[in-house]
Amino acid sequence: xxxxxxxxxxxxxxxxxxxxxxxxxxxxxxxxxxxxxxxxxxxxxxxxxxxxxxxxxxxxxxxxxxxxxxxxxxxxxxxxxxxxxxxxxxxxxxxxxxxxxxxxxxxxxxxxxxxxxxxxxxxxx
Numbered sequence: 778x779x780x781x782x783x784x785x786x787x788x789x790x791x792x793x794x795x796x797x798x799x800x801x802x803x804x805x806x807x808x809x810x811x812x813x814x815x816x817x818x819x820x821x822x823x824x825x826x827x828x829x830x831x832x833x834x835x836x837x838x839x840x841x842x843x844x845x846x847x848x849x850x851x852x853x854x855x856x857x858x859x860x861x862x863x864x865x866x867x868x869x870x871x872x873x874x875x876x877x878x879x880x881x882x883x884x885x886x887x888x889x890x891x892x893x894x895x896x897x898x899x900x901x902x
Contacts, residue, residue: 784871784879793865796889800858807851814844857890864892873897 784792864870871880875897884891893901 782872782877782879783868788882789865789868789870792870792885792889793862795886796858796861796865799889800855800862803851803855803858807848807855810844810848810851814841814848854890861890875900 861870871882871885872878873880873894873896874892876894878894878896880891880894884895
């Protein structure tokens with residue numbers, strides 16, 4: 778029996794639901810990161826000693842930078858998930874862009890925006 782070259786409409790619908798849930802959670806997480814970034818501007822240390830404030834300002838800068846990096850990664854994750862929805866719509870979802878073979882279902886459940894099979898991923902190393 779030959780392996781199917783694409784996932785069934787039923788499978789694609791299940792992946793679509795999974796991805797929509799992940800997008801919703803990722804957008805919620807992004808809002809949390811952004812609000813944490815905004816709150817970093819004032820974390821209530823104005824009335825503490827100047828020495829502590831100097832240390833605190835350094836940690837504020839580091840915290841802002843790490844929050845900005847987190848936000849950028851989260852935005853990329855959301856974009857990748859939305860691209861996966863487009864592939865579902867085009868019925869090209871789950872097909873490895875290197876080998877042309879179906880990406881393992883378990884892999885797609887864990888990494889729903891994957892465009893490479895494990896085989897192709899290992900070839901990159």
